[in-house]
Amino acid sequence: MTVASGHAVDKAAKPPVFWVPLLKDAILAGLVAVLLALPLVGLQTYDIGGGALGIRTHFDWVVIAGVAVFAGRLALRLLRQIYRARPTGRSAVLASLAAWGNRQAVPITLAGIACAGALPFLPFSSRYLIDLGTTVLIYVMLGWGLNVVVGLAGLLDLGYVAFYAVGAYTFGLLTHDLDFTFWEALPFSGLVAASFGVILGFPVLRLRGDYLAIVTLGFGEIIRIVLLNWASVTGGPNGIGGIPRPSFFGLPFARPAPEGATTFNQFFGLEFSPDHRVIFLYFVILAMALLTNAFTLRIRRLPIGRAWEALREDEVACRALGINPTTVKLSAFAIGAMFGGFAGCFFATRQGFISPESFTFIESATILAIVVLGGMGSQMGVVLAAILLVSLPEFGRAFAEFRMLIFGAAMVGVMVWRPRGLIAHREPTLRLGPQRATR
């Protein structure tokens, strides 16, 4: 440490670096890390035979953790001090990148859609990649749906997965009891989920912020626990299986043709391949997600969308301007929930099997993380964050047990460098600018 501070004095000559608070802060962080590491990594149980457990100590690991956190914290704070002194630092690079992104929003969007559309036909694409793409798109769609509630209307919803579950179970039950196909059930899934959005909306009309978050969290759990325990209807923990796959305009994807039906590959004269269905599912969710996006972008520019954003900004002012907060909130909940329901319906048909296990709180947290990480209210941010959050654990598989560590580090990194989300830019819903230019 003495070496470090001695070395630093030379360096500190040019930009003023305040070493004492810096070191204090880093030592404190290191101590916290040691305290945390002591029980977590310092003590390890092992089998000493006969079913008894012994305790091994790994104090060297504790020291490593403490030193690593100390060094990391010091480096982080040091970098911040230096970059704050010089505005041409890394955050300026990120900011200019973001500004370029805003200017080129349309070409970037088109390129993104083209890439997404071409993905299954690229030479390196595999069934695994398309499956991953489908998962990412489900989360993009969920993120866009939640963005209406959290990003636009500013209603913090921690139980969004409930609507996803309602959509999935609506399809599951409709097909189980009434033999609905995916396309027949899709609108009902959205409708039922939207009704549940209104049902949740009513009791929480007066709540804001943390209180709202807690009630929505509870709502999410209520739905899951009802699904788990109402075994006579939902099948309880066994879930609902045998959910049919979607057909291509009435043409099923199957090797042996069902009686009196033509399969997709027969109709188009192709050899049967299980990939057809995977690719088709990918395009279905791509289309659904793009529709969600188009709808959201459109409704943002309509009175109801502006009222959502106004409600986020100031509810009292909204009332004074004659906006009914009740209908505005309920519509936000309903529309957000509807997209969750659509995504749930797709999830059910893709998996072919649903159970309450798929709709735990961690799903809500992931979707909310996508919205917050992407930048509240930003459609493009949701895409970036969904790709990051869903694919990072996948690519991290090579690192086995460290992948959650990498995941966490990436989250911390984003929050350090872009505290308001990856894309924090908000495009006005209408401008006077161009009109003035023509004058």
Add this chain to the structure above:
Amino acid sequence: MTGVESPLPLLAVENLTMRFGGLVAVDDVSFTAYRREITAIIGPNGAGKTTVFNCLTGFYRPSAGRLVMHKGSEILRLERIEGFRIVGRAGIARTFQNIRLFAGMTVLENLIIAQHNPLMKASVFSLAGLFGLSHYRAAERTAVERARHWLDRIGLTDRADWLAAALPYGAQRRLEIARALCTGPALLCLDEPAAGLNPRESAELNELLLGVRDEEQIGILLIEHDMSVVMGISDHVIVLDYGRKIADGTPAEVRADPEVIKAYLGEDEIDNTEDKGAAVHPRVLRDAPFGRSSA
């Protein structure tokens, strides 16, 4: 100073009382505001001025009394209208003591949101708007034109696409007034519009309010501590103290009212000044911006 013809009553407050538990914030207050007139409500802090506003604009339900609004030939009872409907039904728009703009949205968007209800109707609850029907687009153009009219009036046209939060304080105050005016009110209620303004901005505000009164032919109800605004533009001043009305009249009458001077300067001062004669009072009132008010 008053209108040319006999003024038309716009709002009649009759025996308004507002209690919060044991506290009587507004106690049996009655007054009338007229069309084409600026009515100022003044009084020391805690006199119940903002509470009166909150009753008028539906944020509070009065404990007792009647609030009668004359809208054309229609007579509306404000206390029976649900809070958020008062703007649309009775045409009462307001601003707030602590500015309440939609800070994260642009100046223009703030003014468009003020026209939410007509736009919502034109877009058939957003369904017609979703498909971009021409009927809705025309309505939106009208809304933008109205917004532009007020932007021109408050001198913010070239900053229409700025975020509201990025505006300087005085411009935010003007924008909040313009936003209230965009609802097309019959009565405009302003809660301390001159608070925090410098003398030049204050004078501009006076001009704006007089212009609005004469061009729009609407009534303005004003809570204000800045005496240059109150005495300069009011047609009618109402003084509240501890929730009760203690004076009501033209600025000149109110300024000379011993009750008012007592409320503002306290008992001791009135004893001292009484020896020097009543002529002192108007000057005292004009120069000293009433007690704790001049923030």
